[in-house]
Amino acid sequence: MEEIRSLVQERLRIENRIEALLFTQGIRKRPSLRSWERDLTVLRTGDGRKIPHHLRAELDRLRRRLVLTLELIREVEAERDQVTKTKSQDQAHHKITALCRIRGIGENFAAVLTREVFYRSFDNRRQIASYVGITPMPYQSGGMDRDRRISRAGNPRARTTMIQLAWLWLRYQPDSELAEWFRERVGTLAGRTRRIAIVAMARKLLIALWRYVETGVIPTGAEIRAETTVAA
Numbered sequence: 001m002e003e004i005r006s007l008v009q010e011r012l013r014i015e016n017r018i019e020a021l022l023f024t025q026g027i028r029k030r031p032s033l034r035s036w037e038r039d040l041t042v043l044r045t046g047d048g049r050k051i052p053h054h055l056r057a058e059l060d061r062l063r064r065r066l067v068l069t070l071e072l073i074r075e076v077e078a079e080r081d082q083v084t085k086t087k088s089q090d091q092a093h094h095k096i097t098a099l100c101r102i103r104g105i106g107e108n109f110a111a112v113l114t115r116e117v118f119y120r121s122f123d124n125r126r127q128i129a130s131y132v133g134i135t136p137m138p139y140q141s142g143g144m145d146r147d148r149r150i151s152r153a154g155n156p157r158a159r160t161t162m163i164q165l166a167w168l169w170l171r172y173q174p175d176s177e178l179a180e181w182f183r184e185r186v187g188t189l190a191g192r193t194r195r196i197a198i199v200a201m202a203r204k205l206l207i208a209l210w211r212y213v214e215t216g217v218i219p220t221g222a223e224i225r226a227e228t229t230v231a232a
Contacts, residue, residue: 003076004073004076004077004080007069007072007073007076008073010069011066011069011070011073014062014065014066014069015030015066017062018030018059018062018063018066021055021058021059021062022043022059025045025046025051025052025055026045026046026047027043027044027045027046027051029043031043033063033066033067033070036060036063040056040059088119092114092115092119095110095114095118095213096110096111096114097110098212098213098216099113099114099209099212099213100225101224101225102173102209102212102218102219102222102223102224102225103172103173103222103223103224103225104165104168104169104171104172104173105165105168109161109164109165109168112157112158112161113158113161113162113165113209114213116155116157116158116161117131117132117155117158117206117210118209118210118213122210125207125210128206128207128210129203129206129207131155131158132155132158132159132162132206133155133156133158133159134159134162134199134202134203134206159202162202162203162205162206163198163199163202165202165205166198166199166201166202166205167198169201169205170182172223173219173221173222173223175221175223176219176220176221176222176223177219177220177221178201178204178205178208178219178220178221179221180221181201181204182197182198182201185197185200205219208220
């Protein structure tokens, strides 16, 4: 903001002027604004004299200008922070509402994903998967190079939410591309194979939902509810 930049420059000019005036008297220590009167009273010039009356008066006027400038800086910063906070809240509400439009995603799931994950900016799908903690870890053995297991580093609450949501996705979005991918991969298998596959699907679902809230592209085959209103 131009206003705050101008105020900061004014603050620096006043501080530099105070230091320059003191330096002409052989004083290198600037008095604190909190203990101004006491500090100026005990300060002595390079030859041991008290600060001259006319210089003391000018320093006091500079102090008042500096205090006012600092108050204005805080006021402008508070206004800026409020605008940023309001904008962030509006963006979060929009993302939660968008997620709730997808069948199978309730307000609680949407809120957790938005506040734990989608409030951040990610450059690519691997970044977001790594942040949540469902990125495959590479495994090498001889000539083989494949993903062995899922990293558990990252946001544990978001990771748990995504795995729960993946199971719900199979129930509420059976005709989606992701549900079909899971059925083709797992078939009638159960146990460990099914658990591993659901984590892999959770990663794919996370990426699909991230693209959806960022670009509006609906996950392939997903069923969308009518417009949903979410409490602010």
